[in-house]
Amino acid sequence: MTTQTVTLQGLCAVYGAGARRVTALDGVTTSFAGGTFTAVMGPSGSGKSTLLHCAAGLDKPTAGTVTIDGRRLDDLGEDELTRLRRDRIGFVFQAFNLVSSLTAAENVELPLRLARHRPPARDVLAALDTVGLTDRAGHRPSELSGGEQQRVAVARALITRPAVVFADEPTGALDSTASQQILRLLRALVDDHRQTVVMVTHDPAAAAYADRVLLLADGRIVDELTGGITATVVAARIAERETAPAGSAVESSC
Template structure:
């Protein structure tokens, strides 16, 4: 039985003032459950990235409530949000954001080291093994393929054993073959370890790996489909209207 890992209730996000005022999220209510891979889709400007940033505590909404693993974000100070992101949230972005001078294992350990912690070597090794890179621990990013670099980024997101991983266009910089490998990895982590993944993507093929697809338009949820959703159906929903 799944539980609600991420809950958004009536979330409203507004940027700018006057004529430049933009409502990026307009009363969004949605939940994401443990052990599920959810894709968030929509046209440019629909609010996809804003939803992710608010859900992850990177941006504070103008109104509404958000909780992660039962913790209400609006009750936390900035220090509290920082600790929550460090301890309970993993991030994977389109840009791998690896430090070129560090090895794979050092990149995986870096967030914990910056927080003043020294993660056990066994935890780092386990994270790399989980993404299929046990034999690449001592390699630097320049010695790794794009797909391997993104898998290092996934391992880095896993090191704190997060409640949820937010992935923002995780395959956007990869070719189709490498994208499939990364998506299969995320799918396996969800299925085998009951990880919760919320993935923003514009790619119907990527969304086809999800258990559920949430569609946004103009800052609102306009459809919410439990999958598996056929890729052609996703493509039809996201195709620009003539």
């Protein structure tokens, strides 16, 4: 039986009211199994980043439930939610969010330091080894390339051995070579370490590294790709949806 690391049930995210009401997520139900890599795609305003932020407990949905590692987020108090995000969720963003005055090793251990834990040096080096940067442990961000900085960010996300890693456009600020390094790294986390990865991306080539691609539009999951995923297949499916005749309006479930 496949374990679902993250489950979203009837997720709604509504902002504003009246004429300014915006439904960013409209009754989204899906799950992300352990040891899988899912890419979330869609046009600007489709709700993909909102989905990621709600799933990760960074934003609170208007309605619906998020369950991570068997725990419903709406059952948790603020302190419990903070601990869950710190201990069981890893984050990788487009901006590397490294502290410029700290070395790579110090940036990796920062989440545990903030939690008043001192990780063993071997754990920090193991995280850096996972991303191929043990030889750069003593370097500060200014001494690292963009791709190396993002790899440090990935190592930082892994130091707590999280249940899931959420990545929001992790290659958006990188050149093609560095992007491929990061995507191969995320793929290896799934294949070699059975990590669960959920990545928002606009790039079909990045999505091709995933086991599954979810396509969002108007806050809903409108399509799903599994098996035989290539950049060409993803791009073609997106193009099909963009050129398809508009259907009848669907009443919001939120």
